Amino acid sequence: MRDHDEIPTIIIEKDSGGGFGAFVFGALVGAGLALLLAPQSGEETQAELKRRAEELKGNAEDRLKAASEELESRLDEARAGVNDRVDRVKGAVEAGREAARDARHELEHKLETSKKAYRAGVDAAKATVTAGSDTDPDDES
Numbered sequence: 001m002r003d004h005d006e007i008p009t010i011i012i013e014k015d016s017g018g019g020f021g022a023f024v025f026g027a028l029v030g031a032g033l034a035l036l037l038a039p040q041s042g043e044e045t046q047a048e049l050k051r052r053a054e055e056l057k058g059n060a061e062d063r064l065k066a067a068s069e070e071l072e073s074r075l076d077e078a079r080a081g082v083n084d085r086v087d088r089v090k091g092a093v094e095a096g097r098e099a100a101r102d103a104r105h106e107l108e109h110k111l112e113t114s115k116k117a118y119r120a121g122v123d124a125a126k127a128t129v130t131a132g133s134d135t136d137p138d139d140e141s
Contacts, residue, residue, distance in 0.1 A: 020063070027056050 031049055 020060070024056070024060075027052070
């Protein structure tokens with residue numbers, strides 16, 4: 001029977017749409033529109049673009065770090081689950097070996113007892129035959 005313990009499951013999905021790429025694209029489009037429509041001087045606009053680029057970079061690094069930590073956490077859970085199952089299997093194998101050893105010792109003991117009983121029966125039969133041949137069939141009293 002299967003063991004119905006709760007096992008953490010890792011599902012990796014590949015999102016075919018948007019996500020981070022769409023975010024970056026939107027940020028670039030927004031920055032371009034800001035350049036075209038900005039009522040600021042060139043130096044002010046460059047400073048603002050630089051600030052926003054650094055902000056975007058920081059956000060991207062934070063999201064990447066969070067995703068990496070989440071993945072590492074899930075991998076740790078999966079490793080722990082695998083190690084737990086390996087330990088259970090090792091325990092079951094050892095218990096099976098111990099049971100096999102016990103069964104073997106018990107069978108060896110029974111076999112030895114059976115051999116002794118057989119030898120005793122053979123010896124008794126020989127003694128009966130020998131005792132019967134010691135008496136003379138012509139000697140009837």
